[in-house]
Amino acid sequence: MTIAIPTLALANPILSNVREVCTRLGWEIKTASLDECGKLLLNNHVEMALTSPLGYGRGVGRVDYRIVAGPCVALEDYTNAYGIWFPKNGGSLVSFSANEPDSFPALAGRMVMAEKFDVVLTQALSGAEGDCVFGPTSENPNPAMDLGEEWFDLIESPLPLAVWVCRVDADIEDVERTVLEFADSLLVQKPVSEVVPPTSDHMPREGRIIYRWTSDIQEGLDAALHSMFYHQLLPEIPAIKLYGKD
Numbered sequence: 541m542t543i544a545i546p547t548l549a550l551a552n553p554i555l556s557n558v559r560e561v562c563t564r565l566g567w568e569i570k571t572a573s574l575d576e577c578g579k580l581l582l583n584n585h586v587e588m589a590l591t592s593p594l595g596y597g598r599g600v601g602r603v604d605y606r607i608v609a610g611p612c613v614a615l616e617d618y619t620n621a622y623g624i625w626f627p628k629n630g631g632s633l634v635s636f637s638a639n640e641p642d643s644f645p646a647l648a649g650r651m652v653m654a655e656k657f658d659v660v661l662t663q664a665l666s667g668a669e670g671d672c673v674f675g676p677t678s679e680n681p682n683p684a685m686d687l688g689e690e691w692f693d694l695i696e697s698p699l700p701l702a703v704w705v706c707r708v709d710a711d712i713e714d715v716e717r718t719v720l721e722f723a724d725s726l727l728v729q730k731p732v733s734e735v736v737p738p739t740s741d742h743m744p745r746e747g748r749i750i751y752r753w754t755s756d757i758q759e760g761l762d763a764a765l766h767s768m769f770y771h772q773l774l775p776e777i778p779a780i781k782l783y784g785k786d
Contacts, residue, residue: 541712542568544577544589549678550621551590551702553730553751554611554723561721574702575643581605587710592644593764596705600778607761608704608783609753610716611723614760615688616698617747619732623683624649624690625673636661637670639679645687648699649674651767652690688747697760698750706783715783728752 543562545555551574562569570577570586578595580586582603589595599605615621622645626633633653638646641663653659653672664670677683691699704719706712728751734744750757762780769777 541565541588541710542570542586544570544572544580544586544591546574546577546590546702547571548574548613548702550613550749553727554613554702554719555590556722556724558722561718565718573640573643575640578705581705581707584707588704588706588712588715590702590704592702593700593761594644594647594768594773596703596761597765597768597774597778599705600774600776604708604781605705605778606708606781606783607753608706608715608719609758609785610704610719611751612700612704612753612757613702614698614700614750614757615691615747616750616756617689617692618686618734618745619688619747619749620677620686620734621749622649622687623675623677623680624653624685624687625675625680625683626671627669627673628671631671633659633661633671635664635668635670636672636674637664637668638674640675645676645701646674647768647773648691648764649687651771652687652694654771655767656690656694686745689745691760692747695760695763697763698757700757700761700764703753703761708781723751 574592577589578591581589582598730749733746736744768774
Protein backbone atom coordinates (compact mmCIF):
# COMPACT_ATOMS: atom_id res chain seq x y z
CA MET A 541 0.00 0.00 0.00
CA THR A 542 1.38 3.40 -1.03
CA ILE A 543 -0.03 6.81 -0.14
CA ALA A 544 0.88 10.39 -1.08
CA ILE A 545 1.03 13.23 1.43
CA PRO A 546 1.60 16.91 0.63
CA THR A 547 4.31 19.33 1.68
CA LEU A 548 1.61 21.60 3.09
CA ALA A 549 2.22 23.05 6.55
CA LEU A 550 -1.51 23.57 7.08
CA ALA A 551 -1.98 19.80 6.83
CA ASN A 552 0.45 18.98 9.66
CA PRO A 553 -2.33 18.52 12.27
CA ILE A 554 -3.92 15.73 10.24
CA LEU A 555 -0.56 14.10 9.46
CA SER A 556 1.05 14.26 12.90
CA ASN A 557 1.17 10.46 13.28
CA VAL A 558 1.30 9.41 9.62
CA ARG A 559 4.86 8.10 9.56
CA GLU A 560 4.64 5.95 12.67
CA VAL A 561 1.26 4.53 11.62
CA CYS A 562 2.50 3.75 8.10
CA THR A 563 5.63 2.10 9.52
CA ARG A 564 3.45 -0.12 11.68
CA LEU A 565 1.22 -1.03 8.74
CA GLY A 566 4.08 -1.48 6.26
CA TRP A 567 2.73 1.29 4.01
CA GLU A 568 4.98 3.40 1.78
CA ILE A 569 4.74 7.19 1.76
CA LYS A 570 5.43 9.48 -1.20
CA THR A 571 5.74 13.21 -0.56
CA ALA A 572 4.90 15.89 -3.13
CA SER A 573 3.05 19.19 -3.48
CA LEU A 574 -0.67 19.15 -2.76
CA ASP A 575 -1.66 18.97 -6.42
CA GLU A 576 1.19 16.64 -7.40
CA CYS A 577 -0.27 14.20 -4.87
CA GLY A 578 -3.40 14.22 -7.01
CA LYS A 579 -1.37 13.46 -10.12
CA LEU A 580 0.34 10.53 -8.39
CA LEU A 581 -3.12 9.15 -7.57
CA LEU A 582 -4.41 9.75 -11.09
CA ASN A 583 -1.43 7.96 -12.64
CA ASN A 584 -1.85 4.99 -10.28
CA HIS A 585 1.47 5.53 -8.52
CA VAL A 586 -0.35 5.55 -5.16
CA GLU A 587 -3.63 4.09 -3.92
CA MET A 588 -4.60 7.02 -1.70
CA ALA A 589 -3.59 10.67 -1.49
CA LEU A 590 -4.24 13.77 0.55
CA THR A 591 -4.95 16.18 -2.27
CA SER A 592 -6.91 19.24 -3.32
CA PRO A 593 -10.36 19.54 -4.92
CA LEU A 594 -8.48 19.91 -8.21
CA GLY A 595 -6.71 16.60 -7.56
CA TYR A 596 -10.08 14.96 -6.95
CA GLY A 597 -11.70 16.64 -9.95
CA ARG A 598 -9.01 15.55 -12.39
CA GLY A 599 -10.17 11.97 -12.02
CA VAL A 600 -13.60 12.65 -13.49
CA GLY A 601 -14.32 10.33 -16.41
CA ARG A 602 -10.98 8.59 -15.94
CA VAL A 603 -10.77 7.01 -12.47
CA ASP A 604 -13.42 6.07 -9.93
CA TYR A 605 -12.51 7.89 -6.71
CA ARG A 606 -13.91 7.97 -3.21
CA ILE A 607 -13.43 10.71 -0.61
CA VAL A 608 -12.69 9.54 2.91
CA ALA A 609 -14.95 11.79 4.97
CA GLY A 610 -12.62 12.27 7.93
CA PRO A 611 -9.55 14.45 8.54
CA CYS A 612 -9.20 17.26 6.00
CA VAL A 613 -8.18 20.91 5.77
CA ALA A 614 -10.64 23.70 5.03
CA LEU A 615 -10.69 27.47 5.50
CA GLU A 616 -13.80 29.13 6.88
CA ASP A 617 -13.94 32.92 6.66
CA TYR A 618 -10.83 34.85 7.82
CA THR A 619 -7.90 32.47 8.40
CA ASN A 620 -4.75 34.44 7.45
CA ALA A 621 -3.53 31.36 5.55
CA TYR A 622 -3.64 32.48 1.89
CA GLY A 623 -3.81 36.02 0.63
CA ILE A 624 -4.30 38.18 -2.44
CA TRP A 625 -1.98 41.15 -3.01
CA PHE A 626 -2.01 44.04 -5.51
CA PRO A 627 1.65 45.13 -5.64
CA LYS A 628 1.25 47.72 -8.38
CA ASN A 629 -1.11 49.84 -6.27
CA GLY A 630 -3.89 50.41 -8.72
CA GLY A 631 -4.21 50.42 -12.47
CA SER A 632 -5.60 47.62 -14.58
CA LEU A 633 -5.82 44.06 -13.29
CA VAL A 634 -4.77 41.83 -16.16
CA SER A 635 -2.16 39.36 -14.93
CA PHE A 636 -1.48 37.25 -11.87
CA SER A 637 1.57 35.55 -10.41
CA ALA A 638 2.16 32.94 -7.72
CA ASN A 639 5.00 30.68 -6.63
CA GLU A 640 2.72 27.77 -7.59
CA PRO A 641 0.48 29.27 -10.30
CA ASP A 642 -1.28 25.98 -11.09
CA SER A 643 -2.02 25.12 -7.46
CA PHE A 644 -5.57 24.92 -6.22
CA PRO A 645 -5.27 27.95 -3.87
CA ALA A 646 -4.10 30.07 -6.83
CA LEU A 647 -6.99 28.73 -8.92
CA ALA A 648 -9.40 29.53 -6.08
CA GLY A 649 -8.01 33.07 -6.00
CA ARG A 650 -8.56 33.47 -9.72
CA MET A 651 -12.12 32.13 -9.41
CA VAL A 652 -12.85 34.60 -6.60
CA MET A 653 -11.54 37.51 -8.67
CA ALA A 654 -13.59 36.42 -11.70
CA GLU A 655 -16.86 35.62 -9.95
CA LYS A 656 -16.85 38.32 -7.27
CA PHE A 657 -15.15 41.19 -9.09
CA ASP A 658 -15.55 40.24 -12.78
CA VAL A 659 -11.76 40.30 -13.22
CA VAL A 660 -10.30 37.60 -15.48
CA LEU A 661 -6.55 37.19 -14.98
CA THR A 662 -3.93 35.55 -17.16
CA GLN A 663 -0.60 34.31 -15.88
CA ALA A 664 2.24 36.85 -15.94
CA LEU A 665 5.35 36.10 -17.96
CA SER A 666 7.89 33.88 -16.26
CA GLY A 667 9.78 35.83 -13.61
CA ALA A 668 7.45 38.83 -13.79
CA GLU A 669 5.24 40.02 -10.97
CA GLY A 670 1.57 40.11 -11.85
CA ASP A 671 -0.96 42.83 -11.17
CA CYS A 672 -2.44 40.37 -8.67
CA VAL A 673 -0.38 37.96 -6.54
CA PHE A 674 -1.67 34.82 -4.79
CA GLY A 675 0.14 32.88 -2.09
CA PRO A 676 0.42 31.82 1.54
CA THR A 677 0.65 34.66 4.01
CA SER A 678 3.78 33.04 5.47
CA GLU A 679 5.58 34.22 2.32
CA ASN A 680 4.20 37.76 2.36
CA PRO A 681 2.27 39.17 5.33
CA ASN A 682 -0.50 41.77 5.23
CA PRO A 683 -2.38 40.81 2.07
CA ALA A 684 -4.98 43.15 0.64
CA MET A 685 -7.56 40.34 0.81
CA ASP A 686 -7.83 37.06 2.70
CA LEU A 687 -8.65 34.14 0.39
CA GLY A 688 -10.69 32.20 2.95
CA GLU A 689 -12.72 35.29 3.80
CA GLU A 690 -13.38 36.19 0.16
CA TRP A 691 -14.41 32.62 -0.70
CA PHE A 692 -16.75 32.42 2.30
CA ASP A 693 -18.31 35.77 1.40
CA LEU A 694 -18.90 34.51 -2.15
CA ILE A 695 -19.93 30.88 -1.52
CA GLU A 696 -21.07 30.95 2.14
CA SER A 697 -19.27 27.63 2.67
CA PRO A 698 -15.70 26.74 3.72
CA LEU A 699 -12.95 26.45 1.12
CA PRO A 700 -11.60 22.86 1.18
CA LEU A 701 -7.86 22.67 0.56
CA ALA A 702 -7.01 19.04 1.26
CA VAL A 703 -9.11 15.86 1.45
CA TRP A 704 -8.24 12.17 1.53
CA VAL A 705 -9.04 10.52 -1.79
CA CYS A 706 -8.62 6.84 -2.67
CA ARG A 707 -9.11 4.78 -5.79
CA VAL A 708 -12.23 2.64 -5.54
CA ASP A 709 -10.25 -0.47 -6.53
CA ALA A 710 -7.62 0.08 -3.83
CA ASP A 711 -7.28 -2.75 -1.33
CA ILE A 712 -7.41 -0.67 1.85
CA GLU A 713 -8.63 -2.10 5.13
CA ASP A 714 -10.09 0.14 7.83
CA VAL A 715 -9.22 3.26 5.82
CA GLU A 716 -11.51 5.54 7.83
CA ARG A 717 -9.96 4.44 11.13
CA THR A 718 -6.45 4.67 9.69
CA VAL A 719 -6.70 8.26 8.46
CA LEU A 720 -8.07 9.20 11.89
CA GLU A 721 -4.98 7.60 13.43
CA PHE A 722 -2.81 9.78 11.19
CA ALA A 723 -4.30 12.93 12.73
CA ASP A 724 -4.01 14.76 16.01
CA SER A 725 -7.20 13.56 17.72
CA LEU A 726 -7.45 16.67 19.89
CA LEU A 727 -7.25 19.30 17.14
CA VAL A 728 -10.42 19.29 15.04
CA GLN A 729 -10.44 23.02 14.35
CA LYS A 730 -8.28 26.09 14.94
CA PRO A 731 -10.01 29.41 15.64
CA VAL A 732 -8.31 32.40 13.99
CA SER A 733 -8.71 36.03 15.02
CA GLU A 734 -7.14 38.99 13.25
CA VAL A 735 -4.48 40.88 15.18
CA VAL A 736 -5.35 44.57 15.07
CA PRO A 737 -3.65 47.55 16.74
CA PRO A 738 -5.34 48.92 19.89
CA THR A 739 -6.05 52.13 17.97
CA SER A 740 -7.81 50.32 15.12
CA ASP A 741 -11.35 51.48 14.31
CA HIS A 742 -12.61 48.02 13.25
CA MET A 743 -13.31 44.78 15.06
CA PRO A 744 -10.91 41.87 14.43
CA ARG A 745 -12.00 39.55 11.64
CA GLU A 746 -12.48 35.95 12.68
CA GLY A 747 -12.68 32.49 11.16
CA ARG A 748 -11.32 29.00 11.63
CA ILE A 749 -9.27 26.28 10.00
CA ILE A 750 -11.30 23.07 10.05
CA TYR A 751 -9.64 19.66 10.28
CA ARG A 752 -12.64 17.31 10.09
CA TRP A 753 -15.15 16.66 7.32
CA THR A 754 -18.61 18.24 7.72
CA SER A 755 -21.65 18.77 5.52
CA ASP A 756 -20.54 22.41 5.13
CA ILE A 757 -17.19 21.29 3.73
CA GLN A 758 -19.02 19.00 1.32
CA GLU A 759 -21.03 22.02 0.13
CA GLY A 760 -17.79 23.99 -0.31
CA LEU A 761 -16.25 21.15 -2.30
CA ASP A 762 -19.32 20.93 -4.52
CA ALA A 763 -19.11 24.69 -5.15
CA ALA A 764 -15.40 24.43 -5.97
CA LEU A 765 -16.00 21.61 -8.45
CA HIS A 766 -18.81 23.56 -10.13
CA SER A 767 -16.61 26.67 -10.34
CA MET A 768 -13.70 24.74 -11.86
CA PHE A 769 -16.06 23.29 -14.48
CA TYR A 770 -17.51 26.75 -15.21
CA HIS A 771 -14.00 28.11 -15.72
CA GLN A 772 -13.16 25.16 -18.01
CA LEU A 773 -10.63 23.67 -15.64
CA LEU A 774 -12.53 20.36 -15.59
CA PRO A 775 -14.30 18.64 -18.51
CA GLU A 776 -17.38 17.86 -16.41
CA ILE A 777 -18.61 18.23 -12.84
CA PRO A 778 -17.51 15.26 -10.72
CA ALA A 779 -20.01 13.71 -8.33
CA ILE A 780 -18.93 13.77 -4.69
CA LYS A 781 -18.61 10.08 -3.81
CA LEU A 782 -17.89 9.18 -0.20
CA TYR A 783 -16.04 6.06 0.87
CA GLY A 784 -18.42 3.49 2.31
CA LYS A 785 -21.53 5.39 1.17
CA ASP A 786 -21.44 5.57 -2.64
